[in-house]
Amino acid sequence: MAKVILEHLKRKFNNVTAIEDISFEIPDGEFWVLVGPSGCGKSTILRTIAGLETITSGKLFIGDRLMNDIPARQRDVAMVFQNYALYPHMTVAQNIAFGMEMRKVNPKMIQERVKTVARSLSLEHLLDRKPKQLSGGQQQRVALGRAIARQPQLFLLDEPLSNLDAQLRDDTRAELKQLHQQLGITTIYVTHDQVEAMTLADQIVVLNQGKIQQIGEPQSVYTLPANQMVATFLGNPPMNILSAIYRGDNFDIGGQLLAIPKDLRQRLRLSSGQRVNLGIRPEHIKISNSEVNLQQSKLLVEVKLIEPLGRETLIRVGLFDSLGLLNVQVAGIVRSHPGDNLNLQLDMNQLCVFNPSTGERMFPIF
The missing domain is CATH 3.40.50.300 (P-loop containing nucleotide triphosphate hydrolases)
Structure with a gap:
């Protein structure tokens, strides 16, 4: 040895x-x-x-x-x-x-x-x-x-x-x-x-x-x-990447405003108007029954494809500004169909922020 x-x-x-x-x-x-x-x-x-x-x-x-x-x-x-x-x-x-x-x-x-x-x-x-x-x-x-x-x-x-x-x-x-x-x-x-x-x-x-x-x-x-590159290579399905603009209290994602909790805003160290790529794993997104509002970290999406995998279900959804598909991985069976609208709750504590020019992680910083 x-x-x-x-x-x-x-x-x-x-x-x-x-x-x-x-x-x-x-x-x-x-x-x-x-x-x-x-x-x-x-x-x-x-x-x-x-x-x-x-x-x-x-x-x-x-x-x-x-x-x-x-x-x-x-x-x-x-x-x-x-x-x-x-x-x-x-x-x-x-x-x-x-x-x-x-x-x-x-x-x-x-x-x-x-x-x-x-x-x-x-x-x-x-x-x-x-x-x-x-x-x-x-x-x-x-x-x-x-x-x-x-x-x-x-x-x-x-x-x-x-x-x-x-x-x-x-x-x-x-x-x-x-x-x-x-x-x-x-x-x-x-x-x-x-x-x-x-x-x-x-x-x-x-x-x-x-x-x-x-x-x-x-x-x-x-x-x-x-x-x-590492974020999207490791993981099946891979980490979702969302193009966004930082507005201070929220991220603007194709016209939808994703509210940022106060404690997270203090740690982000971003400038208002700065463009970033947000990374979120499919298992860190949940389906919410409540309506989207400006005080919550939610997105309104349209179901494109549902893949039942037994103990879990993979849902591929699209944002309405055609930014591409997002993968959502949830436990059990999902009673939705292609064409349905869903409100997605993102776990903001699991969020990664990347520089859109270099691809390097900007947040979390350790």
Whole structure:
């Protein structure tokens, strides 16, 4: 096991910069997730740590050892790919054992580790099968087993669950978290799936266009996004963004006045007439039975689409000035229909304010 340190890491492909000035330190034994949209550089960072990409500039340490010029085979890392990369002519047992055999581990120890890993991943009854005889989920567990059996100092996982169906992805994600708790091996996990990021990570690194947008604990990043990109990327459905003008006592949102509680006005530090973007999560909006008035933090909207999800309902509503759709997430069943008008009560204590020019969060300020 080892800590991982990236210092001003940069990777260029000809004239294209894939990652730029990436710096962070992962403590020994923690599970970090790199998350972001396609093309943000997360897989390039992982491959650079693995030694599959050359560092253009900056430094990479695994443990206390500088890794810039160390070949991949000497880095003592195990990588699990999206496509599993199993050897089709080998059995499950042989696939799990392969890495250890290449490192000349004692045959008796190899046999013991294969059995132990197979037991932990519920693969004991599949040890004599070949990959083509396995389901996608079973193949993924074999790939994980091969990495675990090596007992590396670092795990690197590149979207390992993306090829699985929804239920199997949930089950395997839980197994992954449980395995990390048991093994305690430093793990770096790449995904574009925010649910995986939120549920697995000790810390999340949100990336966009090759740069770090925010690093923090999942709930902290979700609650207090550093900028509008993070706010709209994390969360399903994403945070609603409303263009508004600050009027002192209220926000003017397309002609509707959203009253601002007095204690919040004192903390906003905005100038009258200033344009801002307001961010509010769908779960922080409620349907109100009372009429909209200037003393309340409410908006009048029109129902566009209703999506029942069982224990909750997602309602997509439109403001009357065609500013786009808002997502509202409420518990239980909603007895509304497209075309109905609703009064929405916003929880102003959960409001984020962003600079419309830079996207940076202006409020809350800590």
